[in-house]
Every structure is written in structure tokens, then in C-alpha cells.
Amino acid sequence: MTRISMENDDRKPRPAEEAHLIPYDRMKEQFEKEVLGFLEKKGAEDMTPPQVSFEKGATRIHFATPPITPGMLIDFVLIIKKYITHLRVHSFDSGYYAFQALNRNVFKTENILDNCKVEFFVLSTTSRVEISKKGNLSQEEINMAVELFRRAVSATRQDPAFRLRALGASMVEPDRDLTWDYIAGYEEVKRNIRESVILPLQNPDMYDSIARMTRKVFETNRPRAILFDGPPGVGKTTAARIIAGESDLPLVYVPVESIMSKWYGQSSQNLSQIFDACEDLGGAIIFLDEIDSLAGSRDQNMFEATRQILSVLLRRLDGIDAAASTITIGATNRKNDLDHALISRFDQTVYFPLPNAAERAAIFGNYAKNLGEAECSHLGDRSEGLSGRNIKDICEFTERRWARKVLVKNLEPAAPPFDFYRHTLRIWKETK
Numbered sequence: 465m466t467r468i469s470m471e472n473d474d475r476k477p478r479p480a481e482e483a484h485l486i487p488y489d490r491m492k493e494q495f496e497k498e499v500l501g502f503l504e505k506k507g508a509e510d511m512t513p514p515q516v517s518f519e520k521g522a523t524r525i526h527f528a529t530p531p532i533t534p535g536m537l538i539d540f541v542l543i544i545k546k547y548i549t550h551l552r553v554h555s556f557d558s559g560y561y562a563f564q565a566l567n568r569n570v571f572k573t574e575n576i577l578d579n580c581k582v583e584f585f586v587l588s589t590t591s592r593v594e595i596s597k598k599g600n601l602s603q604e605e606i607n608m609a610v611e612l613f614r615r616a617v618s619a620t621r622q623d624p625a626f627r628l629r630a631l632g633a634s635m636v637e638p639d640r641d642l643t644w645d646y647i648a649g650y651e652e653v654k655r656n657i658r659e660s661v662i663l664p665l666q667n668p669d670m671y672d673s674i675a676r677m678t679r680k681v682f683e684t685n686r687p688r689a690i691l692f693d694g695p696p697g698v699g700k701t702t703a704a705r706i707i708a709g710e711s712d713l714p715l716v717y718v719p720v721e722s723i724m725s726k727w728y729g730q731s732s733q734n735l736s737q738i739f740d741a742c743e744d745l746g747g748a749i750i751f752l753d754e755i756d757s758l759a760g761s762r763d764q765n766m767f768e769a770t771r772q773i774l775s776v777l778l779r780r781l782d783g784i785d786a787a788a789s790t791i792t793i794g795a796t797n798r799k800n801d802l803d804h805a806l807i808s809r810f811d812q813t814v815y816f817p818l819p820n821a822a823e824r825a826a827i828f829g830n831y832a833k834n835l836g837e838a839e840c841s842h843l844g845d846r847s848e849g850l851s852g853r854n855i856k857d858i859c860e861f862t863e864r865r866w867a868r869k870v871l872v873k874n875l876e877p878a879a880p881p882f883d884f885y886r887h888t889l890r891i892w893k894e895t896k
Contacts, residue, residue: 485600488518495525498610508621511630514613523601525609526594529616530626532586537561539615540593544582547608552576559586580605582612590626624744631734631741632722635748636715638708646706647699648830648852649823653816657703660812661690665711665791687811689781689792691755693799694816697853700795703816704751713791714748720757723773732772739780739790747789755794756801774803781809819852821845827852831859834879843885847893854892862888 486494499513514527532540544551544563550570554562565579578598585592593616595609620626628635644654664671664686675685692700701717708715716738723734735758742748752758758773781792794810796802807813819827825844828835835843847855865888866880 484602486603486606488523488600491523491601491606492516495606495609499613502610502614503617506617506621508617511617511620514609522596522598524594524596526592527613527616529591529593530619530623532584532591536615536619537584540582540584540612543611543615544608546611547604548580554581554583560584561586582608590629624741627741627744628716628738631738632719633738633741634717634719636705636708636717638712638714639705640709642702642706642709644706646830647702648826649819650699650816653703653814656814657707660814661687661707661791662710665707665713687791689794689810691799691807691810691813692793692795692816693797693813695797695818695851697851698816698818699852700816701751701753703814704749704793704795707793708749711749714745716742716748716750718750718752720754723758732776735773735776736780739776742790743788748791750790750792752792752794754796756796756798774806778805778809781806818849821848824848824850824855827855828859828885831856832862832880832885835882835885839882839885842882843889846886847889858888858892859885861892 495516496513503509503511503513512528514525517524529536541563548565550566551563552566554564561584562581564576564581567573567576567579580595580597580601583594583596585594593612595605595612597605601609620630625635647654668686671686672682672684676682692703694700705715718735718738723738724731738750742750758770758777799807799813821841821844823844824847825837825840828840828843828847829837832840847858850858862880862885866884869875870877
């Protein structure tokens with residue numbers, strides 16, 4: 465009986481094995497066709513497909529996933545084992561997991577690092593999967609990469625936080641350390657927000673029970689949409705963060721640029737998907753900054769994309785598709801530019817005026833605790849027309865000017881004197 469030597473079995477692919485390897489160009493075409501077809505079937509064309517490359521003689525495929533949980537990692541490993549029989553654990557550290565195929569002869573270790581390797585990079589907000597191999601991939605390895613991506617897509621579509629980030633929105637977890645003391649003055653505004661927004665969010669059962677006792681057909685009386693109106697820098701965004709912290713709800717910040725798209729219909733779809741993801745979170749506060757840029761008045765010439773965005777907002781705030789567990793806060797400094805129908809959808813408008821002299825003095829006290837009460841009052845009296853953000857900028861500019869002088873003069877570190885704040889304020893007013 466003829467004995468077949470296995471001595472050189474793992475040094476390099478034999479001709480029979482090479483026949484099973486798919487040339488890179490054909491592999492890339494096949495892989496992308498499978499992936500794009502799957503995304504289209506799942507209605508997930510907005511997702512970023514995997515990146516495929518051939519670098520330094522190695523094939524690489526990588527794609528993003530939501531944060532990988534232990535359950536997801538088990539699913540990923542089972543998929544790998546389905547296509548690669550013999551594996552070794554290359555790394556199993558917290559935040560980095562890697563698995564590599566063994567040689568055909570599992571007792572041979574020559575060139576083992578050239579075999580197919582699957583790495584999982586687990587981060588706090590997102591994760592990444594990378595598949596690499598020296599040379600070309602086999603059909604089994606291509607199938608494995610496709611199935612790993614499908615599992616990642618499934619997890620992505622289920623994770624609303626990941627979907628929000630993919631849409632360009634920022635999700636800020638509730639911060640109970642941020643209180644109303646951070647905003648100096650504005651006592652009437654704070655009282656208004658506490659009574660009309662925070663109390664209903666903290667005591668939903670009480671408000672619902674009263675609605676059931678007063679209405680023939682039950683309908684919630686809790687606010688769904690609040691409009692913050694006022695000039696820039698008066699604390700509208702900070703107020704939204706405080707509401708989220710006191711209500712124990714995540715704040716979803718939606719900048720205008722995250723929604724707008726050059727593709728027809730995509731902008732309104734992005735906004736609709738943000739509302740869907742917030743509902744899937746089980747409740748959130750959506751903060752739409754510069755809402756006037758998204759939905760201007762239909763009395764003016766309006767682009768079709770803006771008209772579609774306005775239509776989504778009208779339906780989501782108070783319509784058939786109205787969000788059930790999401791509160792929307794819109795912020796604007798041009799309320800008159802908003803569409804009248806949209807304004808009517810807001811349960812209440814909270815106006816943030818520019819701070820008065822006493823409030824400006826208190827804001828100076830927040831950012832310059834080294835100053836006395838009389839000194840803060842002096843600065844407050846001479847800063848008419850400035851917002852809280854302007855005052856913060858003046859204090860920061862003062863600190864930088866003073867730090868430069870301390871360094872140049874080789875002085876001992878100390879807080880800036882009152883005269884430096886007064887001089888900076890004068891410079892600010894002259895240059896603005």
C-alpha cells in the first residue's frame with residue numbers, strides 16, 4: 465500500500481487546493497453582488513457595505529457592526545465554525561477577539577499566520593469585523609464573510625442607537641449632574657419648563673388618569689412637541705439636556721446636515737428613520753436644532769425636499785404616524801420663518817430672551833468665580849445685548865490673554881484680575 469507523505473502539505477497550497485481559490489477580481493464581484501442584493505432585499509440600502517481590498521498580497525474585508533455583545537460573538541463564532549472546521553483562538557482579550565484557521569494538518573504550524581483570520585474590534589459605541597488572508601479566498605471563506613455581514617446587518621437593524629449614529633444623530637445619555645443651576649437667571653423660563661414639560665414626563669400616570677376622567681375617547685394630554693424660541697447662545701440646547709437628565713430619557717441631537725441629502729427623497733426618509741429609531745429605544749427626546757432650516761413656511765418658495773421634510777414633521781408630531789413615546793424639541797431663532805401648520809403642532813412655545821443685567825452678572829459669576837459680586841454686577845451692566853454664550857466666550861478669551869501674560873512675564877499662576885475682564889469686554893464690544 466502506498467504511503468502519502470504529509471510533510472510539505474502546509475507549506476503552500478497544492479494544485480488541487482489552488483483550484484478552489486477564487487481570483488480576487490472575481491471574488492470581489494461575487495461578494496459585492498451578494499452583499500448589495502441582501503441589503504436591497506432587507507431595505508437597508510442606506511447602510512455602508514463592507515470594504516474589500518487587496519493590500520500587500522493579502523485580501524481584506526471589513527465592516528462596522530453595533531457594539532458586539534457576548535450573544536453576538538457566539539453567533540459570529542458559530543458562523544466561522546460552519547465554514548472553517550479547525551480554528552485556533554488567536555486572541556480573546558476584552559475588546560479584541562481573533563480566530564484563525566489551522567493548516568490542513570493541524571499538527572503543522574508552518575505559515576499558519578497566512579491562513580484566513582477573523583478579527584473583532586469591540587468599541588464602546590461601535591465595533592468592526594475584519595477578515596484577512598494572504599492571497600485569495602476560497603468559496604467557503606467568501607460564504608463565511610457574506611454570512612458574517614448578514615448577521616451584523618441583522619444586529620444593526622435591531623439596535624436603534626447604532627441606527628441613529630449611522631443617520632448622523634448624536635445620542636446623549638441622561639446626565640443628572642447637569643442641573644438648572646448651570647443656567648444663570650431665566651427663573652420664569654425654568655418654572656415654565658418644569659411645570660409644562662418635566663412634570664408630565666416624570667408623572668405620566670397622573671396625567672393619563674386625568675385624561676381618562678375627562679375625555680370620552682382617551683387621548684394623552686402630555687406634551688409631544690415643544691418649541692424653544694430665542695436668539696443664539698441663550699441656553700436652548702442646555703435646557704434640552706437638563707430636561708433629558710431630569711426625565712431620565714436619552715437626548716437625540718439632530719443637526720441639520722445629518723438629515724439633508726442630495727438624493728431625491730432621502731432627506732425626509734432620514735428624518736422618518738430617526739423618529740422610528742427613537743420609538744424603538746422605548747422613548748427619547750429628539751432635539752431638532754435650527755428647525756427653521758428644515759421646515760420653512762410654505763408661503764415662501766420651497767424646495768420639494770423641504771416640503772417632504774415638513775410633511776414628515778407634521779405627521780410625526782401630530783398625525784397618523786405621530787410618535788407615541790418620543791418628545792420633540794425644536795429650536796429656532798426665526799420663529800416667523802416656520803410654517804404655520806408646523807407651529808400649530810407644538811404644544812407650547814418657550815421663549816428664551818437675552819439675559820437682563822442681573823442675569824448677565826450671574827453668568828459672569830458662573831464663569832469667573834474669582835470676581836466679587838460688585839465686579840460681576842459692573843460687567844453685567846456693561847454687557848447689554850450679549851447672550852450667555854457671548855459671556856462665556858469673553859471669559860475664555862480673558863483667561864487665554866491672562867495665561868499668555870503669565871507665561872511671558874514668568875509670573876506665578878493666578879486667576880485673571882477684574883481689569884482684564886473689563887478690558888476684554890471692551891475689546892469684544894468694539895470688534896463685534
